[in-house]
Amino acid sequence: MDAQTEPFRAVPAEVRPYLAELVGRTHAVCGPRLAGVVAVGSLALGDYRHGRSDVDVTVLVEGPPPAAVLRELAAALDHRRLPCPAAGLELVVYPAEFARVPSGEAGYLLDLNTGAQLPGRTAFDPAGAPSFWYVIDRSVAHQSGIALYGPPAPEVIAAPGPAELYPAIRASVREHDDGEGHLADNRVLNGCRSVAYCRTGRWSAKRDAARQVAAAEEEFRPLVEAAVRSFERPRAAALPLPGPQVRSFLAWVRARVDESAAAVGA
Incomplete structure (x- = not known):
């Protein structure tokens, strides 16, 4: 080559x-x-x-x-x-x-x-x-x-600092919480990715982030695993996920992002 x-x-x-x-x-x-x-x-x-x-x-x-x-x-x-x-x-x-x-x-x-x-x-x-x-x-x-x-x-390409990045992560979670125009599995997996970043300071692939969250958060494991199964299908064949559980999960994600932002003064 x-x-x-x-x-x-x-x-x-x-x-x-x-x-x-x-x-x-x-x-x-x-x-x-x-x-x-x-x-x-x-x-x-x-x-x-x-x-x-x-x-x-x-x-x-x-x-x-x-x-x-x-x-x-x-x-x-x-x-x-x-x-x-x-x-x-x-x-x-x-x-x-x-x-x-x-x-x-x-x-x-x-x-x-x-x-x-x-x-x-x-x-x-x-x-x-x-x-x-x-x-x-x-x-x-x-x-x-x-x-x-x-x-x-x-x-x-410069890395945005915490003062620029954490507001962006918050806005991303709000966007997925609204849900309009987004597949349910993507809403959940982007939430996992945000939490994984807050915990490690590095961006992970969606499925890797989902594995991290599923292993650590028993309450959300069934939802996250269902989102991964859906993500592995074509877009047109994505699986429905229960709306109340998705919203509850994203509320939890928002709280984790707020905690991490406060810890770094962002």
Whole structure:
């Protein structure tokens, strides 16, 4: 395997050709402005499930580039022109200088969601948008991101500090507590991941975090194990979970996050 394909060994075989083409198209559009392409999310944490997981990618550009370049990139990576073999592509473009500094802001230049199982989204202005997803993704990227192009992820993406990260985790739990637009299993497993982070200071794959919580919290073990069984099925075949138990679990998660935030002064 040559130097150009070596980075892709770290991602599942099912998405390697797609990611190689994505990097090639991104470089063709951005040219010398391109500072990095990093696989994040389940790819970075080693828990990608083909047919269930999204492909999450962070792109870093110097500049920032003209708006026309960002529109061209969104068009080049649209599922209709570059079919995504995963459930969908969630791609975020940041100014390289923004990503190098810890921040609690969304800060993106382009937020693109596209794919067979994702509602389409192409946004160029983060004003007024919730920032928590982006803050958490950058924290995961700094810890475990896979550099598909450019320097190692920790060199180009700063880790948000506790003052930025814990409010983002709280907001994530509130979002999943509301439940709108989220599968029940994902609500539970994201809660497990938040608790595991609070206890260890590291991001875990959802199923690893679920095992930690199930082993330590007998009260919630049946719910968490049911969420894992559901997560191992395709999205369209996800299992229903009892709403009151999910809400009770997420209330417990919120309390654990608040305790951890208070302990670090966040």
